[in-house]
Amino acid sequence: MSEKVWIAGGGVICGIGLNLQECLQSFKDMRPGMGAMQYLSSVHRNTFPVAEVKADNDTLADIARMPEHISRTALLSLIAAREAWQSSGLDDISNYRVGFVSGNTVGGMDKTEDFFESFLKDPRGGRLREVVHHECGSITELVADMLGIRHHVSTISTACSSGANALMYGARLIRNNIVDVVIAGGTDALTRFTLNGFNTLMILDQQPCRPFDDTRTGLNLGEGAGYVILVSDSLAARLQPWCRFSGFANANDAHHQTASSPDGTGNYLAMKGALDMSGLQPQQIGYINLHGTGTQNNDLSEGIAINRLFAPYFPPMSSTKSFTGHTLGASGGIEAVFSAFALKEGILYPNARFEHQMKELPFAPVTQFSTGHELQHVMSNSFGFGGNCSSLVFSVASH
Template identity: 80%
Template structure:
């Protein structure tokens, strides 16, 4: 049960890049992915900026090697999962006991929405292949089959903490000797349901979002997929270029304060971060950088700030929110940000917080606003805090 779990590689596709190297270049050049809606059919086009993947479904399907009628959620998943696996240099995945633990919140809803638009006009219309993969687990199974993963396949759906929880579950599978390798992370496509839902909650910003800025007015939605490859100690020794880092700690809590809001005191946030530190055997002062949950809403940023103050004051680590570039990708966010944060541990990367100008009155700590690499980051943290107070924190360690 105490066997270390290593990060062997990772892959990302999101609104700032079609691959992990593309994303890093966008961070370096300070090029966030928010823009007017281009691919999603919505009445809110021109109203709310989003961070869409810059490709239509036909182009994504060709790249993924999957049929064009498959949901966008699955296409994004396959592209990121394949990049993650290829980055390890471990060869044919069929030679390992491999698992796929993938998170999402919308499943194939992007296709279901198109079906019902036609069906409601005429019950004789609408293509049934648009609804057969509606549920979240179907997306995972499609990609697992395409990747040739057979030993263990699971879907996690816990709102915004889903992707981080996928890593935790994958690590447990390895530590219990059920599999040797797990592709773990998440995927989500933009849908009318999510855009309309967050608009109903009145937490969407009509301008590009400003996480942890005192003028913040809400979040921008995004889409994408991100996966790390978790491996056992034995497999890590076979990696051609060695592992990126170690998943040294993780924790999930649920304060159940509200259906969609975090508790004002950040109780769940604090307990998740503290639990991850306790598991890793580290002290707060050991954390050099935190990739914040940082959505840009009044509630989320304030509660996360209070939790960080409670745990880390007076010696704060460097902090920033990569959602200021990618938007909030919901079920994918924990996976995407796990890739970014694990790579931060490997390469000493600190990511910028875009559009930050004014410190919050309740927390005067300023997130970093410039990209840098080669920093000494022995231990870093990634936060993913979801609806209903489902809060998760991951700690990645260089050694």
């Protein structure tokens, strides 16, 4: 259990870019991805802005080299996973013991919704191929087959912490010598069911979201996929890894089905546990990628926990969801890629639309994209429904 685990590469597709480089350009240009719905058909099209991937399913299918009738969730997953593998410096995937651990919350629900629209009009209508990949695990298995992965395939579905928990599980697989490489992260596509559910909770903003702003009124939903390539210590010695996956922890305060505990207990325990595993003190963290959804409850809970753990030293921090929207099961994976790459390149990401300091907190997020920072350790937070809280720590790549 003592072997180190490394990040050898990463790939992202989301509302601000079809790959990692496009995403970085959007951060530099201060171009968040929120806008009116273009591809999701909803009665709320003109009410709630969303951060959609800027491509229809036919275009995504061409990029992914998959049939267009496949779920958007799977198309996004395959595109990001392939980019991650190509960035790692690894050769043919069949040369390694590879695992695929992917989080998601909607499965193939986007296609199921299309099926039922036809089926309810006519019981003989609808294409059954649109429901066979409905459940979350089916999406993971479909993408694993396309990638040629046979050694280990697992699906994580723990709401908004799914992608982060996939990295934790992948690291354990490597540490226990079950596999040598894991493609770990998450994927989710926008669906009417998800949009309507969050609307019922009354936590969607009708304007572009403002994480950690005192005037925040809710989140914007997004979609996408993000994966890192986790490799063993022995394999990392042959590569040029981005960084080391030095610490992680999951905690559950079980406060409420959908709300964080007001005192941020789970958030605090997750961050503290990740620091303890990495052997770090709070003041050694150089940047925090906040969970930062933009809801009243989530941002306050996370802020209280950060204040408890980090005061009086507060590292630079920001919520990249102010650009990508909340991508749910994909968010932990997407933000792990952003965080690991930030460490590698010395980047701080901006928190868009922040103007008003939260009166309950003594710190504020950074609002400008900047480079040239000598970061040694970066933290990424993902806090989900049911109190499922996860924190990841990445450290500079030095053997």
